Amino acid sequence: MPDIVIIGAGPAGIRAAETLAEQRLPVTLVDEGERGGGQIYRRQPAGFRRSYASLYGSEAGKAKALHDTFDRLKARIDYRPNTLAWNIADNVLHTVTGAVARRLRFDAAILATGATDRLIPVDGWTTPGVYSLGAAQIALKAQACAIGGAVVFMGTGPLLYLVACQYVKAGARVAAVLDTSPLSARHQALPRLLTSRPGLALRGLRLILQLRSAGIPVETGITPLAIANDGANVTGLRYRSSSGEIEELACDAVGLGYHLRPETQLADLAGCALSFDETSRLWLPKTDPDGRASVAGLYLAGDGARIAGADAAEISGRLAAYAVLADLGHGVPESKRRALHRAARRLERFRLALAQAFPWPHWLAGEIADEVLVCRCEKISAGELRHAATTLGAAELNRAKAFSRVGMGRCQGRYCGTIAAEIVAATCGRPVDGVGRLRGQAPVKPLPLATTAEEAA
Amino acid sequence: MSEKADVLIIGGGLMGAASAFFLRQRGLSVLLVEHDRIGQQASGVNFGNVRRHGRPAEQMELSNRAHEIWTKLPALVGEDCEFLRTGHLRVGYHEADEEALADYASSVRDFGLGLEILGRKALNERFSQVSEKVKVASFSPYCAHANPRITAPAFGRAAARLGAKIFEQTICESFGRAGADFEIHTRDGRRFQAATLLLTCGAWTGAMAAQFGETVPLAVRGPQMGVTEPMPYALKPVIGVFTEKLEQMIYLRQIKRGNVVFGGGGRGPASTATRRASVDPTITLNQFRQLRELVPALGRLRLIRVWSGVESYLPDDRPVMGESAAVPGLFYAFGFCGHGFQLGPGVGATMAELIATGRTSIPIAPYTIGRFGSGQGTERSSSRRLH
Known part of the structure; x- marks a missing residue:
């Protein structure tokens, strides 16, 4: 029997595991979380009793279906929760559970590693009370907590409005929603949004209407200037409005985020080729339409391959499983596969339209003041990074990292890497794909030195 | 042109x-x-070892010439390259290592290294982070480290x-x-x-x-390096293990920012064609064990990055x-x-x-x-x- 491993138990990983288990193939599912479900359909901790409707709103049915599938599946597969995949090479996945390291040899691996927040530093962003949008949502979903008593959500992308609405619905006070995307971009993208996924596009519009009817100021085309603090906590926020006026708002917490970025480290460590995606200005693993990576035996699915959301993740998870089946010489239901491809193409059109409606505001890279920290792990400022890029001649991102330490800390550039590239590019007057990307280095996340190999334990 | x-x-x-x-x-x-x-x-x-300690006497004049230059980097090249003169501690897990360490010290006594042989008592007093399992050490006070x-x-x-x-x-x-x-x-x-x-x-x-x-007959291999998250700066000297056993042969240094850099315990594959070298995860896990043996407090830290590069050996x-x-x-x-x-x-x-x-x-x-x-x-x- 072939060894198949799936990394990540979100929508993509669960659908992939389900598809393979239906063919009675042995599957090992490795997940960092305590309970399957991933992030967008994150399950509340045991003992919490909120309803699906209150947790997932319009997506409650999908969340329930996915969780039910997973609960039925769990006993039939080798499911390993609380397990970090810290390295991958030569058809071996290296995992750690607690302090025990294990080697998992595989013939096929589906990387369904999901995404994290994409951030842009602004003066004051490291003040306690500033959270990423994703973290603000997790606080609500997992712990039923709001990040503050008067929250401003700032950034861009659909998650900005979704999280703001979830906060309003949960009874939290939202002081404002500030979007860096100009209104004109949204108007231009609207026809494509409506034709590719009319239902979802209308739900998105409804979110904005809900916020407005709750009396919450929603602004577009803003430029973030600073998050004010009293030396300890967030006290307010300053921004420039689309008409150029400097505005100030009082708040005690900020949810910050500009779309998501795929977690590509495992694909990178495995040697998969990545290519620059002009639309998102991100480096994405190259795949064929079924999710095959450039390295034989490796497959990608879900937001870890490209940010297209939960529905697309379920589809790509099934497609990657079909690809594994086909490559292992099993039959694949061609009509189902073709239907999934059709759906995937429609969702891809929606992804491109969303990127047009809510562009990643790379132009802010030039606005970040020299004193503002870019790499918070290593406490490196934008000025220090610019010094490396100019005076020290590091016009390439890994070189700038070597000289400045940006991206050398605990997060290994997962949070600062994309904006650091924009800063180096803007400083050197080069296109952002011309400055490269941070090369992945193990471990994927910090690995305790207390870790012992299983055979030695 | x-x-x-x-x-x-x-x-x-x-x-x-x-x-x-x-x-x-x-x-x-x-x-x-x-x-x-x-x-x-x-x-x-x-x-990043700026170390004379342990080099053969035949190399000591070249090493001493380098030693002089390292201390003058700011005047010569305009920056200190994070050169830090912390001393270098070569430790042995066996009492019998004392003789070999002393023999080495006498072989290089004309070159100004200022080596001191330290027993358990001196180690307790001066380098208390080092494990009790270390029986003897040779300390080279003028050795240093820098940022490669x-x-x-x-x-x-x-x-x-x-x-x-x-x-x-x-x-x-x-x-x-x-x-x-x-x-x-x-x-x-x-x-x-x-x-x-x-x-x-x-x-x-x-x-x-x-x-x-x-x-x-040039062999191409890669060093197996790693670095931990930072902890308060406490571990001053560069430490290396004196042993015949490859898996025990590790070395570490703490930089002023607090991270502990380490390596050793074997080398990994490297290629002049791809210009890449990789870190063998098995070696990383062995390094963890050796680091815990050598400085038990390190067992509470986490590894944040490994790296390698293309080196050549004769x-x-x-x-x-x-x-x-x-x-x-x-x-x-x-x-x-x-x-x-x-x-x-x-x-x-x-x-x-x-x-x-x-x-x-x-x-x-x-x-x-x-x-x-x-x-x-x-x-x-x-x-x-x-x-």
Whole structure:
């Protein structure tokens, strides 16, 4: 029997595991979380009793279906929760559970590693009370907590409005929603949004209407200037409005985020080729339409391959499983596969339209003041990074990292890497794909030195 | 386009960059051609040990020359390269190690290392973080460590300020002759020529030397490096284990920011073709075990990054340094067997002296490329300037 491993138990990983288990193939599912479900359909901790409707709103049915599938599946597969995949090479996945390291040899691996927040530093962003949008949502979903008593959500992308609405619905006070995307971009993208996924596009519009009817100021085309603090906590926020006026708002917490970025480290460590995606200005693993990576035996699915959301993740998870089946010489239901491809193409059109409606505001890279920290792990400022890029001649991102330490800390550039590239590019007057990307280095996340190999334990 | 100078250096690692710097100090014009970026391979990825302790007596004059230069970096190249004189502690897990450590100390007693042999009591008093399992240690107070990522580039920039012409991302495609001069042709069609050619390309030098009829048994491997998250700065000396067992042979240093850098316990695969080297996860996990044995408090930290790079090794654990045994005007400095970082500035000064004056007081005869018995090259040396 072939060894198949799936990394990540979100929508993509669960659908992939389900598809393979239906063919009675042995599957090992490795997940960092305590309970399957991933992030967008994150399950509340045991003992919490909120309803699906209150947790997932319009997506409650999908969340329930996915969780039910997973609960039925769990006993039939080798499911390993609380397990970090810290390295991958030569058809071996290296995992750690607690302090025990294990080697998992595989013939096929589906990387369904999901995404994290994409951030842009602004003066004051490291003040306690500033959270990423994703973290603000997790606080609500997992712990039923709001990040503050008067929250401003700032950034861009659909998650900005979704999280703001979830906060309003949960009874939290939202002081404002500030979007860096100009209104004109949204108007231009609207026809494509409506034709590719009319239902979802209308739900998105409804979110904005809900916020407005709750009396919450929603602004577009803003430029973030600073998050004010009293030396300890967030006290307010300053921004420039689309008409150029400097505005100030009082708040005690900020949810910050500009779309998501795929977690590509495992694909990178495995040697998969990545290519620059002009639309998102991100480096994405190259795949064929079924999710095959450039390295034989490796497959990608879900937001870890490209940010297209939960529905697309379920589809790509099934497609990657079909690809594994086909490559292992099993039959694949061609009509189902073709239907999934059709759906995937429609969702891809929606992804491109969303990127047009809510562009990643790379132009802010030039606005970040020299004193503002870019790499918070290593406490490196934008000025220090610019010094490396100019005076020290590091016009390439890994070189700038070597000289400045940006991206050398605990997060290994997962949070600062994309904006650091924009800063180096803007400083050197080069296109952002011309400055490269941070090369992945193990471990994927910090690995305790207390870790012992299983055979030695 | 054609460039001409007194000396053409191929390879911008620490050896090449420091040679360029000291050649300019001596007034010779210099072209330095680097395949990628200055200091990106072995010079940039090593552990950062600025250590004389443990080197054989035959290497001590070269090492001492480097030692002098390291303390003067701010005046010479404009920055200290995070040079930190913390001392180096070589520890043994067996009481019987004391004799070997003492024998070593007496073998180098004329070179000013100031070694002290420490027993359990002294270790408790002075280096209490070190495990009780360590029975004896040799402490070298003047040894130090520095940041390899920034050192070779600092020498490169300083050389450029003195007038060396540095060509990064310039790929040497073939060697030829232009009259009496060496001439190289680059992939993008440029030509560089000089009467003197210095090859300092680390692991890549083997293939080049072969083109001049000199073959060396160069092995290509990668160091296995790692770094932890930061903890308060407390572990001052660089620590290395004195042992015959490869898996126990690890070393570590804490930098002022708090991170602990470590390596050892074996080497990994590396390739001159892909220009990449990898870290073997099995070695990383063994390093964890060894680090916990050596400094138990480290067991509470987490690893945040591993790395490697392309290094070259020779069977007698000695580098190649000096003039070609086959071709007049051709010089080498490569194959530093994983311990070239401390030597680097001294190698640069010595190669510059040798090229500029035809001689050096540093005893480098053991490092001649001729020791591999391949001096029967296509071009025979008519005049030997080495003595």
